[in-house]
Amino acid sequence: MNPVINPDTELHMEALLSAVPVRNKAARYEDKGDGKALVHVPIRQKWYMGPPISWVMPLSKERVIALDKVGKEVWGLCDGNRTMEQIIEAFAEEHHLRFHQARLSIMEFLRQLTRRGLIVVVGHQEEEQT
Amino acid sequence: MDSARYVRWLGMSMWIPDEWEIVRHSVREERGQLSFVDRRKQRLQVAWSACSRRPDTKWVFDDFRARDKHRTPDCEIDENFQFEKWTGYHRTAEGQTLTRAGMYDHKFKRWIDVAIPWNDSLDEDFEKELLHNFRTVGPDKGRNRIDAFDIHLDTPESWVLSKAEVGPAETVFTFDSGRGEVKVRRRAMPEAWFDGHLEHLLQRSTAGKWRGSYSFRSSRLHETCAFEGREKQFSPRWFVQRRTLREDRAWLCPESNAIFQVTSQFPRKEPLSPEEVNVHCCKAQEAQA
Numbered sequence: 001m002n003p004v005i006n007p008d009t010e011l012h013m014e015a016l017l018s019a020v021p022v023r024n025k026a027a028r029y030e031d032k033g034d035g036k037a038l039v040h041v042p043i044r045q046k047w048y049m050g051p052p053i054s055w056v057m058p059l060s061k062e063r064v065i066a067l068d069k070v071g072k073e074v075w076g077l078c079d080g081n082r083t084m085e086q087i088i089e090a091f092a093e094e095h096h097l098r099f100h101q102a103r104l105s106i107m108e109f110l111r112q113l114t115r116r117g118l119i120v121v122v123g124h125q126e127e128e129q130t
Numbered sequence: 131m132d133s134a135r136y137v138r139w140l141g142m143s144m145w146i147p148d149e150w151e152i153v154r155h156s157v158r159e160e161r162g163q164l165s166f167v168d169r170r171k172q173r174l175q176v177a178w179s180a181c182s183r184r185p186d187t188k189w190v191f192d193d194f195r196a197r198d199k200h201r202t203p204d205c206e207i208d209e210n211f212q213f214e215k216w217t218g219y220h221r222t223a224e225g226q227t228l229t230r231a232g233m234y235d236h237k238f239k240r241w242i243d244v245a246i247p248w249n250d251s252l253d254e255d256f257e258k259e260l261l262h263n264f265r266t267v268g269p270d271k272g273r274n275r276i277d278a279f280d281i282h283l284d285t286p287e288s289w290v291l292s293k294a295e296v297g298p299a300e301t302v303f304t305f306d307s308g309r310g311e312v313k314v315r316r317r318a319m320p321e322a323w324f325d326g327h328l329e330h331l332l333q334r335s336t337a338g339k340w341r342g343s344y345s346f347r348s349s350r351l352h353e354t355c356a357f358e359g360r361e362k363q364f365s366p367r368w369f370v371q372r373r374t375l376r377e378d379r380a381w382l383c384p385e386s387n388a389i390f391q392v393t394s395q396f397p398r399k400e401p402l403s404p405e406e407v408n409v410h411c412c413k414a415q416e417a418q419a
Contacts, residue, residue, distance in 0.1 A: 013170050070322045085169070095319045096387040097299065098280070099169060100151035105298035105319075 017085040019123045021078040021110055027118055028062075035069040041117050065116055074109055078119055084110075131259060138267065138277040139164060140291070141238050142176065145263040150174070152278060157291045159238065174246050174260070181241040184234040187217050190241070194230050195219065216244075216261050220252060227252040235266040242266075273408075276303070280386070281316050282410040289407075305407070310374075310396030312407055317389045320382060324389060328355035328380045331389065338362070340376050351415045352381040360398075373397070379404045385412035 028040040040062045049059060067075055073094070077087045084106070092102035113119045133148040140159050149168050156162020163177040195207055198221050205223035211231065212218075218231030229252070232243035244264070246257060267275075273284040276291065279301045286307070293304035299318040304311060317323075324331065329344050332355055336342070342359015357378035375398055380391040390411050396402035410416035 013167075017169065068322075070319070095299075095322070097318055098151065099149065100153070100167075101280075101299055101318060108298055 015123055016107075017083065017088075019084050019121045020080065020082065021084065021087065021113075021119045021121050022080045023075075023078055023119050024117055029075070031072075035072070037067045037072045037075070039065045039067060039075070039118055041065065063116065065113075065118060071109065074106060075113075075118075078110075078113075084121070131256070136277055137164075138275055140178075141235075141266055141268065142178070142242070143265045143267045143277075144176075144260070146174065146260075152296075155278075155294060155296075157294050159240075171249065172247055174244065176242065176244050176264075178235070178240045178242045180239060181234070182239055184236075185241055187232065187234075190232060190243075191217065191219060191230070194243075195221075198223075198228075198230075213258055213261055218243075229257055231261060237266050237268055279316075280318075280388070281314060282416070283314060283407055284410075285312075285407045307394075307396075307402055307406070309400040310394060310402045312395075312402065312404065313391075313393045314407060314409060315391040315393070317391070318387065320387065320389050324382070328353075328382065328389075331355070331391070332357045332378050332380055335391070335393075336376070336378070342376070347379075350381070352383055352411070354379050354381040356380075375401075377402075377404050381411075383411035383415070385414065 024041060026042050030038040030040065032038060042062045043060070045059070045061065049057075074087070074091065077090055082090070088099060088102045088106050091097070091106055092099050095102065097105075110119065110121065114121060131145065131147050134145045135148045135150075137144050137146055137152070139155070140157070140162070142164075146166060147168070150166045150173055152164055153167050153172075154163060154165035156164070160180040161178065163175060165172060165176075166174040198205055198207065202223040205221050208220040208222075211220060211229070213231070215233045216231040217233070218229060221228045221230065227248045229246040229248070230243065231246075232241060234240075235242055244261070246260065269287040270284075272287050274287055274289065275284045276282070279294070279296055281301055281303060283303075285305055289305045289307045289312070291303060292306045293302075295302045295304075301316045303314045305314070332344060336357055336359060339362055340357075340359040341362040342357055345356050345358075347354045347356055355378075357376070359376050361374050361376075374395055376393065376395050378391060378393045380389060382389050388411070390409055392404035392407055392409060394402045394404045394406075
């Protein structure tokens, strides 16, 4: 018969849609012009990767992430003012998608950006507490 | 309902508000469920299970009530709810009402129950509209119809939906026709990834494993690219004359802003054309069909 409706999931969605993605202030955006862009994010290096190891193994001090046309668009929407819901709405309207279709795409993309340190998602409750 | 959308899935049809979406689905006719959400909450859950005879509804709802009481001991349960073929009750807990109702589907011999959690207070008119529009529907002129996930299609009655994969901007339905397998794929946001050449799209999807020819068919409403080919790699099936063939049709529908691709794979002696499935990508195409 019917499984239990889980109120936790509902609260989770509510919090997620009202959260605001904020760009990493240290990230540097570089528009390549051909529908692509690069975002440079500084990497905090381990203490043992400093001199003298870095003299023999010069490692990059930043990570570079390439964005395609759609990635650029979403990056542009993450201006620190728009909530997740507003970003999804704008994206859905632009690409003639339903809200839920756009939500799946945006959430997946923002999850990748978060994992790579390009953005953080600020939740409403956390904001109130701080 | 101000703006409603028609959903038809495994012999059930319903009208739902346009902003509701399916988030959980089953492809088995014997037992399964469909869950609908709006932006924030679950709004409707339909569950079904095969049942050769009409079950004792009193026993079924006693069981539901007992489970509800166990879960939320303080809940209030309204015993009286009967509407058309539906029987059920309303449960109120912590200021939120939930409707549970069930009916027996004589056509497909299954028990169907619905759970409708209400946002604030119970909207009886809307509840009646929702339940009134819920129908059990059989094949129409020997064809089964599916209207869900923005794909509208009909297939021969004997075909079985074996898989439905719904991903970001992409939906794939897989049918088992008895002779082979047919996949219907809908890909949204073509402006983001499509280079304007359907042939390239088919070349990418057939690369490596298939060898064949591409052609264009402009007789249809939307210009369609077709692929007809056979397995490229040497396999033991060659010896027993069971080599698999493949046919594809792909087209861009500007109205729905999506690319549709129908693929059939079948043994050499039992041809299966992608044209056996009618995909109604837009109103104009449906009218033509």
